[in-house]
Amino acid sequence: MNSIRAPKFDYIIIGAGPAGMAAAITARTHGLSVLVLDEQLSAGGQIFRNIESLEATRNSEFSKLGQEYEFGSFLVRRFKKCGADYFTDRSVWQIDNNLQIHHVSASASKSNSVISHCQAKRLLIAVGAMERPMPLPGWTIPGVMPCTAVDVLYKSSGLIPDGEVVLAGSGPLLLLIGCRLLDVGVHVSAFLDTSMNGALLKALPLLPNALRSHKYLTRGLSLLWKIRKAGIPFYSGIQNIEALGASKLEKVRIGKSGKFFDVTADLLLLHNGVVPNVQITRNLGCEHRWYDVQRYWEPIVDDWG
Numbered sequence: 001m002n003s004i005r006a007p008k009f010d011y012i013i014i015g016a017g018p019a020g021m022a023a024a025i026t027a028r029t030h031g032l033s034v035l036v037l038d039e040q041l042s043a044g045g046q047i048f049r050n051i052e053s054l055e056a057t058r059n060s061e062f063s064k065l066g067q068e069y070e071f072g073s074f075l076v077r078r079f080k081k082c083g084a085d086y087f088t089d090r091s092v093w094q095i096d097n098n099l100q101i102h103h104v105s106a107s108a109s110k111s112n113s114v115i116s117h118c119q120a121k122r123l124l125i126a127v128g129a130m131e132r133p134m135p136l137p138g139w140t141i142p143g144v145m146p147c148t149a150v151d152v153l154y155k156s157s158g159l160i161p162d163g164e165v166v167l168a169g170s171g172p173l174l175l176l177i178g179c180r181l182l183d184v185g186v187h188v189s190a191f192l193d194t195s196m197n198g199a200l201l202k203a204l205p206l207l208p209n210a211l212r213s214h215k216y217l218t219r220g221l222s223l224l225w226k227i228r229k230a231g232i233p234f235y236s237g238i239q240n241i242e243a244l245g246a247s248k249l250e251k252v253r254i255g256k257s258g259k260f261f262d263v264t265a266d267l268l269l270l271h272n273g274v275v276p277n278v279q280i281t282r283n284l285g286c287e288h289r290w291y292d293v294q295r296y297w298e299p300i301v302d303d304w305g
């Protein structure tokens with residue numbers, strides 16, 4: 001398999017999201033040879049997915065995404081000019097102990113014949129996060145989707161959902177995507193907040209720390225305000241959700257404090273936060289620990305991250 005000699009790099013970065021791109025720029029300013037591998041077709045990661053094409057061909061949609069995306073576009077431009085080698089459509093599937101990295105075409109494209117292994121002196125794994133699955137009764141019915149899937153469809157192809165949309169779960173990304181849907185004229189018929197009753201009270205001791213990042217707090221409040229102002233029924237403390245329908249979603253059954261009611265829906269979007277993508281660090285045999293506050297496994301890292 002390794003008959004062709006693997007090209008060598010001082011530094012190989014897996015992931016061309018904001019973290020990977022920023023690291024590549026920094027490494028290049030220190031004169032290192034850098035290779036960035038990413039399974040997407042363009043740089044930007046999850047948040048800035050397809051950003052170059054969005055800005056060039058769907059500028060009115062790009063401007064709706066806000067100031068952050070202008071920064072994202074600037075970051076991608078700097079990354080593309082920094083002198084790092086960059087292979088798109090490459091999925092890393094194996095890393096040997098000597099840091100030989102094996103990658104394949106993520107889209108299984110036959111024309112993508114880039115050499116499928118390379119050698120790193122140092123490796124940075126910047127593969128980001130994945131949406132946490134949110135299983136509930138009926139979640140396999142057509143018309144029930146993870147919330148970020150809608151975001152991926154919108155950013156990559158400009159697709160927006162039809163009909164009545166119900167959003168359910170918790171976390172800032174749910175609010176953000178809910179607001180984005182409102183901006184593009186989607187009819188959101190209910191917002192079901194599954195945060196536990198008393199969660200705010202429990203989080204109170206963390207408030208002094210949170211106030212240090214008041215920009216995030218203000219942003220979260222403004223997203224909440226936008227949803228409330230749009231008059232969308234907002235149900236908090238929801239304990240039970242069931243998706244109902246024969247061949248596709250027809251309604252969502254909602255339970256709170258022992259009482260149940262139904263909302264008609266064509267699409268139910270579920271979100272319960274994101275968790276680190278640990279496939280590669282698991283494959284490498286890195287040590288992981290359980291982070292109880294956010295309830296996920298994370299690799300143990302040193303001071304350099």
Ligand SMILES: Cc1cc2nc3c(=O)[nH]c(=O)nc-3n(C[C@H](O)[C@H](O)[C@H](O)COP(=O)(O)OP(=O)(O)OC[C@H]3O[C@@H](n4cnc5c(N)ncnc54)[C@H](O)[C@@H]3O)c2cc1C
Nearest residue numbers: 015017018019038039040045046047091092127128129148
């Ligand atoms: C679907 C989704 C949508 C999101 N949308 C937003 C949003 O709109 N706004 C927001 O603030 N936050 C969003 N987030 C949260 C997001 O994780 C962060 O905001 C931000 O993108 C993290 O940056 P990052 O560089 O750490 O990782 P990412 O941006 O996730 O970049 C990681 C990159 O690694 C690549 N990769 C992963 N595994 C491999 C592999 N095996 N081989 C090769 N390449 C690989 C991926 O293709 C990706 O481009 C989203 C998260 C998800 C899962």
